[in-house]
Amino acid sequence: MLDSVTNRPELPPEIARRRTFAIISHPDAGKTTLTEKFLLYGGAIQMAGQVRAKGEARRTRSDFMQMEKDRGISVSASAMSFDFDGFRFNLVDTPGHSDFSEDTYRTLTAVDAAVMVIDGAKGVESQTQKLFEVCRLRDLPILTFCNKMDRESRDTFEIIDEIQEMLAIDVTPASWPIGVGRDFIGCYDLLRDRLELMDRADRNKVAESISIEGLDDPKLAEHVPAHLLEKFLEEVEMAKELLPTLDPQSVLEGHMTPIWFGSAINSFGVKELMDGIGRYGPEPQPQKASPRQVCPEEKKVVGFVFKVQANMDPKHRDRVAFVRMASGHFKRGMKLTHVRTKKPMAISNPVLFLASDRELAEEAWAGDIIGIPNHGQLRIGDTLTEGEALRATGIPSFAPELLQTVRAGDPMKAKHLEKALMQFAEEGAAKVFKPSFGSGFIVGVVGALQFEVLASRIEMEYGLPVRFEPSQFTSARWVSGEKPAVEKFINANKQHIATDHDGDTVYLTRLQWDIDRVERDYPDLKLTATKEMM
Numbered sequence: 001m002l003d004s005v006t007n008r009p010e011l012p013p014e015i016a017r018r019r020t021f022a023i024i025s026h027p028d029a030g031k032t033t034l035t036e037k038f039l040l041y042g043g044a045i046q047m048a049g050q051v052r053a054k055g056e057a058r059r060t061r062s063d064f065m066q067m068e069k070d071r072g073i074s075v076s077a078s079a080m081s082f083d084f085d086g087f088r089f090n091l092v093d094t095p096g097h098s099d100f101s102e103d104t105y106r107t108l109t110a111v112d113a114a115v116m117v118i119d120g121a122k123g124v125e126s127q128t129q130k131l132f133e134v135c136r137l138r139d140l141p142i143l144t145f146c147n148k149m150d151r152e153s154r155d156t157f158e159i160i161d162e163i164q165e166m167l168a169i170d171v172t173p174a175s176w177p178i179g180v181g182r183d184f185i186g187c188y189d190l191l192r193d194r195l196e197l198m199d200r201a202d203r204n205k206v207a208e209s210i211s212i213e214g215l216d217d218p219k220l221a222e223h224v225p226a227h228l229l230e231k232f233l234e235e236v237e238m239a240k241e242l243l244p245t246l247d248p249q250s251v252l253e254g255h256m257t258p259i260w261f262g263s264a265i266n267s268f269g270v271k272e273l274m275d276g277i278g279r280y281g282p283e284p285q286p287q288k289a290s291p292r293q294v295c296p297e298e299k300k301v302v303g304f305v306f307k308v309q310a311n312m313d314p315k316h317r318d319r320v321a322f323v324r325m326a327s328g329h330f331k332r333g334m335k336l337t338h339v340r341t342k343k344p345m346a347i348s349n350p351v352l353f354l355a356s357d358r359e360l361a362e363e364a365w366a367g368d369i370i371g372i373p374n375h376g377q378l379r380i381g382d383t384l385t386e387g388e389a390l391r392a393t394g395i396p397s398f399a400p401e402l403l404q405t406v407r408a409g410d411p412m413k414a415k416h417l418e419k420a421l422m423q424f425a426e427e428g429a430a431k432v433f434k435p436s437f438g439s440g441f442i443v444g445v446v447g448a449l450q451f452e453v454l455a456s457r458i459e460m461e462y463g464l465p466v467r468f469e470p471s472q473f474t475s476a477r478w479v480s481g482e483k484p485a486v487e488k489f490i491n492a493n494k495q496h497i498a499t500d501h502d503g504d505t506v507y508l509t510r511l512q513w514d515i516d517r518v519e520r521d522y523p524d525l526k527l528t529a530t531k532e533m534m
């Protein structure tokens, strides 16, 4: 049977109830606060305040390092699972800082939807827009939460207009705020005809929810002061005339976003948003792979690695590969094929991430995210199957925008440095190039802060102080083509050639002019700024 909205086969109930999503927002819009309330209502934490510490730690660079030191916190924040109203939510964290856009991009390949949080006073900010564009590349459905309505915020129409114009997406109100700033008393839930009243006295109290028989119900006047009611009714009438009504199909296609208004810190509007994610958010979607896509309803298990995090637990010095289950029903102990090496792997201690603890995952369904501790076998882009030679596609690796050479403070420790660098390359935290001429390594990143984080991690995890220094090169391009053509090119350009951690050939240069020249002189070669991770 086909589902009437998605045009896809009806999924087994265990899979159909899964919602796997990320939150995208500009720093300070309220992502951490909202996450915390999700976990609270999902029963994953008992008390407000457990996630907050992390949000505050993000504020400064040194605190960021501190957070990196305390890997326990960032582990649990990478992927969190919780239940709400019959749904299983898998929330995947996106790194907050704009320097980590590549990591963010890969994270967004593992989710089926995004919740966009904006600050009601600030509207669409730069990082919101960037992240939105990444979601758009994949037509991800987006649900919007307009936060901080308890404070002085912009006019509701103005916020909606700004989203429509800046992000070129239809916006449909799921709720409508009543009053602004100090006068804000709550929202009218337009999808379920309920009045939700905020309790300013108790931040942790969930809103009082009153059932209303439509907008002409006299009950409204009992709860809403006359001066607010008149304006509210006028606005809703205008909204009905001017704004599109909710079209679930359009939401699933990423063309329309429903918007909820609320205040995460006051626990207001959060449950309605969660309900919306359940009702209008997508079920687990087919995943791109070669030579064919993988559908969640397939019986056999397929999963792909979208993130690797090393040394999360200093006591164990392990690595965890984060795997998005693309199909089937996984059970602990299963033997899967590691497609890249064609070797079997017994997955005996997979972990599921529940807010503050790791827990052994006895089973997982398509849509879930599990962590697989390993000793380096699993890399970003790797695929695990029950034998079929499938390869996840669409997980790109971007050419770095900044290159620096790196040296160990102690030259005797060069081998250790190589090991550390390879680990970070496999984690996807940096590109590492070994030039064919001379010694040492060139490290490439997307944002400057990554050099600081790398230096601090190499020192912390390997006890090795390092120095990053300017390199003579500023750009890197992967080289591909027929073997003789590549060899001829390598021989003629030795000073510019390096290999990456997979052994692939890279052309390093300082000038765009060089790249243009190579493209002109070597028409049989391809120079690319992205490489698919595999």
Ligand code: G4P
Pocket (backbone or CB within 6 Å): 025, 026, 027, 028, 029, 030, 031, 032, 033, 034, 055, 056, 147, 148, 149, 150, 151, 262, 263, 264, 265, 266
């Ligand atoms: P982020 O993860 O997106 O960076 O945002 P975070 O949740 O850390 O929130 C940023 C700031 O906004 C915090 O204030 C937080 O308390 C506040 N905030 C979150 N939601 C709301 C809301 O609905 N209304 C209001 N008025 N404020 C909200 P802070 O001053 O930086 O921290 P704190 O001193 O409050 O802990």
